[in-house]
Amino acid sequence: MTLVIGLTGNIATGKSTISKMFNDNFHIPIIDADIIAREVVEPGEQAYNKIVETFGEEILDNERKINRPFLGKIVFSDEFKREALNKIVHPEVRKEMLDKLNYWKSQNKRAVVLDIPLLFENNLDILVDKTIVVSADTSTQLARLVKRNKLTEEDARKRMEAQMPLHVKETKADAVIDNNGTVENSLEQLSEILEDWKVL
Numbered sequence: 001m002t003l004v005i006g007l008t009g010n011i012a013t014g015k016s017t018i019s020k021m022f023n024d025n026f027h028i029p030i031i032d033a034d035i036i037a038r039e040v041v042e043p044g045e046q047a048y049n050k051i052v053e054t055f056g057e058e059i060l061d062n063e064r065k066i067n068r069p070f071l072g073k074i075v076f077s078d079e080f081k082r083e084a085l086n087k088i089v090h091p092e093v094r095k096e097m098l099d100k101l102n103y104w105k106s107q108n109k110r111a112v113v114l115d116i117p118l119l120f121e122n123n124l125d126i127l128v129d130k131t132i133v134v135s136a137d138t139s140t141q142l143a144r145l146v147k148r149n150k151l152t153e154e155d156a157r158k159r160m161e162a163q164m165p166l167h168v169k170e171t172k173a174d175a176v177i178d179n180n181g182t183v184e185n186s187l188e189q190l191s192e193i194l195e196d197w198k199v200l
Contacts, residue, residue, distance in 0.1 A: 003111040003199055008119035009134030010163045012144035014179040018134050019115045021190055031100045033093055033116040040092040041066050050088045076158050111199045120172050121164050133173035135166055136180050
């Protein structure tokens with residue numbers, strides 16, 4: 001029986017760091033929704049064609065690939081456009097995720113992680129047995145986002161506000177990792193959770 005763990009958090013809470021730990025430290029496979037979301041919008045894919053149809057060719061770069069930062073700016077400042085994009089991308093991502101999940105289950109893995117930023121927002125928690133939310137203070141998120149994505153503080157706040165508040169996610173989760181401290185501290189928290197869930 002494979003335990004399916006849903007991993008989520010908000011932008012710049014350090015979810016990728018925790019996701020990497022599952023694989024590197026515990027050899028638990030990861031199905032990363034963000035990676036799949038990038039793959040399904042490659043030129044030639046169904047979602048790519050629908051996005052160009054919806055948003056126009058000005059969202060393409062010189063190689064006719066989707067200019068993600070440019071599209072991001074459009075959708076993070078307009079809720080309707082964000083919804084339109086999500087309606088195109090999410091069904092494709094879900095299908096791909098389920099295919100990968102079924103593969104890992106067929107391999108009799110003791111656990112598999114679905115790394116999904118919008119786990120609760122899109123009701124994808126129905127696909128998992130347990131949920132972990134990676135949490136960080138707002139000031140930490142903001143600093144990471146400005147530095148990592150080279151955003152203005154205003155743009156960073158817009159992206160943060162586009163997501164379900166962290167405290168709401170925390171109440172829905174089976175476990176919360178406080179990711180304000182050191183990497184070692186977060187690893188220790190993750191290890192304890194996996195022991196509690198009899199994965200280790």
